[in-house]
Amino acid sequence: MEDYQVSIQLFLIWLISTIVVRAILTRNRNNGDHHHKNPPSPPSLPIIGHLHLLVSSLPHQSFNNLSARYGPIFQISLGSFPFVVVSAPEIVKEFLKTQEYAFSDRFDMLSTKDNITHRSKGMIFAPYGSHWKLLKKLSMSELFVGRTLDRFLPLRREETLRFLKGLKKKGEAGEAVDIGDELISLTNNIISRMIMSIRCCEIGGDDLDDSKMIREMVKEATELAGKLNNVTEFIWLFKNWDLQGMNKRIKKVMERFDSMMERIIREHELVRKERKEKGDDVGEVVRDLLDILLEIHEDNRRIDGIQFTKETIKAFIMDIFMTGTDTTATSIEWALAALINNPHVMKKARQEIDSVTANNRLIQESDIANLPYLQAIVKETLRLHPVIPLFNRYSTKTSIICGYKIPSKTAVFINLWSMGRDPKIWEDPLEFKPERFLDEERQLLDLRGQNFQLLPFGTGRRMCPAASLALLTVPSNLATLIQCFEWKVDGIVSMKEKPGLTLCRAHPLTCVPVPRLGQLSYLGEN
Incomplete structure (x- = not known):
């Protein structure tokens, strides 16, 4: 029983530390650029970020509901990964035409995609190069x-x-x-x-x-x-x-x-x-x-x-x-x-x-x-x-x-x-x-x-x-x-x-x- 309580305490210490470190890093990142702000974002939870907001198994529908509240460009984090969701043609044009070179890669979701594409030897998820x-x-x-x-x-x-x-x-x-x-x-x-x-x-x-x-x-x-x-x-x-x-x-x-x-x-x-x-x-x-x-x-x-x-x-x-x-x-x-x-x-x-x-x-x-x-x-x-x-x-x-x-x-x-x-x-x-x-x-x-x-x-x-x-x-x-x-x-x-x-x-x-x-x-x- 005593070992169990120690494990719980250690987990709580780790969890609180994670939240504090994340808050400090987020504040420092935001303070580093006084001229430009981040896109609007819903409140997030520790560790999982905004994964709880994907209530539907159809992410495009969940994102559509969020855009109705937060606008045509907003920011979320799925676990430790930052995402920006866009749903307006004029903003899409900025990403995919005006500044296309900076966004020519595709996000590769770890091991599953590596298996599908023979570890990025294919074209779908390969980085631009x-x-x-x-x-x-x-x-x-x-x-x-x-x-x-x-x-x-x-x-x-x-x-x-x-x-x-x-x-x-x-x-x-x-x-x-x-x-x-x-x-x-x-x-x-x-x-x-x-x-x-x-x-x-x-x-x-x-x-x-x-x-x-x-x-x-x-x-x-x-x-x-x-x-x-x-x-x-x-x-x-x-x-x-x-x-x-x-x-x-x-x-x-x-x-x-x-x-x-x-x-x-x-x-x-x-x-x-x-x-x-x-x-x-x-x-x-x-x-x-x-x-x-x-x-x-x-x-x-x-x-x-x-x-x-x-x-x-x-x-x-x-x-x-x-x-x-x-x-x-x-x-x-x-x-x-x-x-x-x-x-x-x-x-x-x-x-x-x-x-x-x-x-x-x-x-x-x-x-x-x-x-x-x-x-x-x-x-x-x-x-x-x-x-x-x-x-x-x-x-x-x-x-x-x-x-x-x-x-x-x-x-x-x-x-x-x-x-x-x-x-x-x-x-x-x-x-x-x-x-x-x-x-x-x-x-x-x-x-x-x-x-x-x-x-x-x-x-x-x-x-x-x-x-x-x-x-x-x-x-x-x-x-x-x-x-x-x-x-x-x-x-x-x-x-x-x-x-x-x-x-x-x-x-x-x-x-x-x-x-x-x-x-x-x-x-x-x-």
């Missing part, structure tokens, strides 16, 4: 550049036709489908063929259904990457503990991914070796991204001082899967759910599509420019349901933003979800009204990072490299779903959200795809 620049350069010059996207157009169309035929078969049988699951299969197949020349259903492991394995891997990785209210990530006392089992889960995901990639790399290396032995003209072979990466690795080349290892290759490919598959599928699913709940919008979109196709062919990517209402639907979906509701930056030096001092090593959250629902920016912000994007000013509103009230793909140096692909696949595949099917559901579709790196639906969109008469004849036989 030569390594990140190399991977961004490769993604923009070899995969998401216009000529490559044009070259892969037949591939995307082939996968879309396969996708539609599958829905047609299930719809004719009256079978309900999980449309989100089907869309992830579609986007995974497109990306895996662009990267590795094989469909995702051909690259799974032996212990799981092939296509299911790759879908589950991407889903779980993006979910874990978006966890923010994990105590062990922010409180130094628990930093080596895995109280919620997240590290164990992500380790399992990465072991499966590594096993898959090792097998695919070996197969690619074998094919490349056979080509060389036969003396085939490599210039006549259509190379995928993995061929290009292996070529760099095999030549033992250092590009911009970076050694390209197999770990780098695997991390880079994992990044592309995470940024180019789940995000695209999720956006299409949100859009379709909104259209089902707003049949007058669905009807108007269908009329526009039918007028362009004359009811005798399938809508194509080249038609998107002639579908302004469809484009407005995509913009409205991304306003209400941004693919990444929160994206972050990390300061590398002390800056002054809007009169506030932002110290070095401060993480910054940009709350896109909050900006998309701000009544100061949007009239009737909670209503799904694509017509708002048809006026002369907003019809020209760009989604590529130039308009700070709508940044679904980010902006500047760290803008999503897959944006160009998403702006082709999202509207074109959404258009085929509108054109080819009526969607039978029971009641109103729930629009609740669940946590994750991407803004996913809390409940699957399950419905029966009823084929429209005369609209599916050009798909051919199954």
Whole structure:
């Protein structure tokens, strides 16, 4: 009993000392700059800071509630980590354009993110520097550049036709489908063929259904990457503990991914070796991204001082899967759910599509420019349901933003979800009204990072490299779903959200795809 009391006393002494030292350091920091103050901040608790204010498992909603009280820029601490949360376009512009260089890094939430990105060998959470620049350069010059996207157009169309035929078969049988699951299969197949020349259903492991394995891997990785209210990530006392089992889960995901990639790399290396032995003209072979990466690795080349290892290759490919598959599928699913709940919008979109196709062919990517209402639907979906509701930056030096001092090593959250629902920016912000994007000013509103009230793909140096692909696949595949099917559901579709790196639906969109008469004849036989 006496030992127990001593332990309690020691703990109280440590706790009080921590509070006092923190108060002294905070006072000294504030006294060190008489000209600039810190952003407003809610009252905090010792050790945990403001973690108790994340009452929702959806941080973007909790931050939105706090911004209503403390303004469009405020400061919080999650454990020992300082954060600034921003939700106003003019302030966002200061961070991401005017002083972009000071905020070009991303905040890496310790061990979990290290596991996901092979210890920062990938691009998503890598600090801004030569390594990140190399991977961004490769993604923009070899995969998401216009000529490559044009070259892969037949591939995307082939996968879309396969996708539609599958829905047609299930719809004719009256079978309900999980449309989100089907869309992830579609986007995974497109990306895996662009990267590795094989469909995702051909690259799974032996212990799981092939296509299911790759879908589950991407889903779980993006979910874990978006966890923010994990105590062990922010409180130094628990930093080596895995109280919620997240590290164990992500380790399992990465072991499966590594096993898959090792097998695919070996197969690619074998094919490349056979080509060389036969003396085939490599210039006549259509190379995928993995061929290009292996070529760099095999030549033992250092590009911009970076050694390209197999770990780098695997991390880079994992990044592309995470940024180019789940995000695209999720956006299409949100859009379709909104259209089902707003049949007058669905009807108007269908009329526009039918007028362009004359009811005798399938809508194509080249038609998107002639579908302004469809484009407005995509913009409205991304306003209400941004693919990444929160994206972050990390300061590398002390800056002054809007009169506030932002110290070095401060993480910054940009709350896109909050900006998309701000009544100061949007009239009737909670209503799904694509017509708002048809006026002369907003019809020209760009989604590529130039308009700070709508940044679904980010902006500047760290803008999503897959944006160009998403702006082709999202509207074109959404258009085929509108054109080819009526969607039978029971009641109103729930629009609740669940946590994750991407803004996913809390409940699957399950419905029966009823084929429209005369609209599916050009798909051919199954």
